[in-house]
Amino acid sequence: MVRVSFRVNGEPVELDVKPNELLLNTLREKLGLTSVKYGCGIGECGNCTVLVNGEPVLACLTLTVDVDGCEVLTVEGLSKGGLTRVQKAFIEEGAVQCGYCTPAFILMAEFLVRSKQEPSIDDVREYLKGVLCRCTGYVNIFKAVLKASESGRGREKVDKG
Ligand code: FES
Ligand code: FES
Incomplete structure (x- = not known):
């Protein structure tokens, strides 16, 4: 397992994850952020898109260890202060x-x-x-x-x- 620290929707997160764990699974299963959707799992449907340091990223193709130190935004965080x-x-x-x-x-x-x-x-x-x-x-x-x-x-x- 690998210890990773990053921010999700403005909140600090520290987790132990497998080196091959996908960001999609971490967000959905460990952090309960179910707005991040599993569609194809192979980078073709875009339904798993999140913003990492303000840039779009496919969570089904991103390793959680690769967002260490980053800021991840999902729709749950976007809506915190009311609808955009x-x-x-x-x-x-x-x-x-x-x-x-x-x-x-x-x-x-x-x-x-x-x-x-x-x-x-x-x-x-x-x-x-x-x-x-x-x-x-x-x-x-x-x-x-x-x-x-x-x-x-x-x-x-x-x-x-
Ligand atoms: S689940 Fe389809 S691109 Fe990620
Ligand atoms: S997949 Fe149903 S609204 Fe887009």
Whole structure:
């Protein structure tokens, strides 16, 4: 076993893990962060996306030992202070069906609105292309992300409290 220390959603975590333990399993099974979804397990569906030091990472292809010293963000942490503009836009635009893919889309959308002030629809397609939704078309998801990024204010939190 290997001792790892990192932060998850702003909280310090210290765990003993197997050298080959996947971040997906650590987050879901040891830390109870079930917003991180298992889809394909081989890096193709994007449903296990989390942000590590602010960058998107596939938790099914990432070893937990490799996030030692890092900051990991999942949707549970994103929502701590209330819904973000992205989350609110997903609700308003009806961009959720079964919701299985939604945490990954939300995190990728957060990454986009933090990275680009006024993304185009092509930017939205490009950033979100790695996440697959098996329920629906992507139109409402794209609309929600564009709405959230209006005025480049997507990173701001809304609906506090
Ligand atoms: S479960 Fe990680 S990419 Fe599909
Ligand atoms: S809403 Fe069901 S998989 Fe995307």
